[in-house]
Amino acid sequence: MPDKPDRNAIEVVNVSKIFGSGEGQVAALDTVSVSIRENEFFTLLGPSGCGKTTLLRLIAGFDFPTAGEILLYGQDIAPLPPFKRPVNTVFQSYALFPHMTVADNIGFGLEMLGKPKAEIKARVAEMLKLVKMEALAGRRTSQISGGQQQRVALARALAPQPKVLLLDEPLSALDYKLRKEMQIELKRLQHETGITFIFVTHDQEEALTMSDRIAVMSSGKILQVGSPWDIYDKPAERFVADFIGETNFLTAAISEMANGKARATLKSGATIEATVAQGFQPKPNATVVVRPEHAKLTKAKGELSGRVDNIVYFGTDTHIHVHLDSGELFTVRQQNTRSAGCGFEKGDAVGILIGSDAAQVLKD
């Protein structure tokens, strides 16, 4: 990312969070380290219970780490209470103050910081304009829709110009269309304000479309950090490959490893080129992943062969499930055209062509 400065806004250093004690203790976060750059749209992605919200709460100050440091521009903020951290949060439930107007909600943070009235007024007006809510400034928060509440929550958190904005699954309560709109809106806001965003979600599509970088989390650990492209096309381990998108897992023997590339000999006997995940240790049965859209079905011979098991039509594309001769299952995604059919029938003997840059060897 050449246009992003290298300064780190947040550095999480060996942070652990343990809940409970004795036999019943659970590590919500297990020695997690991650650096989040200034001005970055950074996403913590993972299934529920993976620790992503816990990490966000530690950065916000609603909870304190059992061990480790959280640095904000080099300064350890882990022991500070939330009201002493220049970090603001957009809550999943929005948490707008029901006894205040939209404008009072947005101005609350500035008021607590003791800013002069004129400055608060100007800043609130600016924020209302930013989220396109000028017309509703005097409304109670119970008198506006869910999407509008979302905008107010964003404006309220952005108004004090925090160094980092934390967003805890803020779009999960919106319907599909509004969510799509807000995704674009969030990207715009991040771009216009230049504030570092840390976004928590369990929605992989949301993470891929919005983020500069993504950290995939599972069971209190960060498994992989990278750009959406890295995470999708070069997953390091099985959990990441499986959690994001659909993928095919094949067993292979790896040889001629050099410069992050290698040759993978599949069970069918065919050999394909593959990129290798960092940290891969040579072993007899390695796992290779191929995305369904990076393989092609043919009636002639391919790297793999098998029989069509099932055909599922999705409008934009068709998924063809193939039972390989090796016993494994493989899905091919084929773009649809308007001419009828995908060209294959259930039970057809088919070959599968795997492109030269389609396979990735996982480290586990």
Add this chain to the structure above:
Amino acid sequence: MAKNFSIKHQPGFSAIAATCFIVLYLPIIVLVIYAFNAASSTSEWGGFSLKWFQSAWQNTQVVDATLRSFQIGSIAAVLSTIFATMAALATTRTASYPGLTFKYAAINQPLMVPEIVTGVALLIFFSRIKIFTGYSGIGYLVAAHTAFCIPFAYLPIRARLENMDLTLERAAADLYATPWKTFRRITLPLLWPGILAGLMLAFVISLDDVVITEFVKSGGQDTLPTYMLGQIRRGITPEINAISTAFLLLSVAIVTLFFFVSRKRD
């Protein structure tokens, strides 16, 4: 499909309901009617008159007792509501821990201990203090009323706090509000209907008390209910009916207000 089950359609429902209402309200209705009796009997009707209201109004003992009731009631209501608010905050704004249930029980203890027991206990306890300090003012009654009003003030406040979204306080802290500012700007305004409800309930409970007051009061410290009790011992005139009627109206007014305040959400 049969209609939804409704108790209203069971045989005898109307008759039972009517009987209950009569048993509950007939004595009160009779009492109210005889407050307007021109004769000085509580059983023989001698025509309509407001003279007993007038006589009660001019009776300095009645006025005195009423003012004392209001004085004790308002001080006790305010004090007990303050204590109840603090107790409610302490018992809801915390993670559950062993002993929390015991604290609920301790706060609600005056609801469970028979009033007569509290009355006797306070009589003995306060008499020692009286001897020791020489003070025999209204403070004893205020203290006693405050104590038994706490659970009544506590319940609506706690209910309100339990329904409040904790994220709101977290959001305030996130927006640079110190704990005290969070309490003043977020918790207190949202809690206000609960506090008002608690205050009114405590006031009504204090106004109404006979047993504990009877034990704790010193000479010349009659409240309205204990004054009425004393008068009845000497034979009843419709003046008592008039006082009761006024008292009834006041209580109904306050309880109605309580209903509307506690029903108000957000």
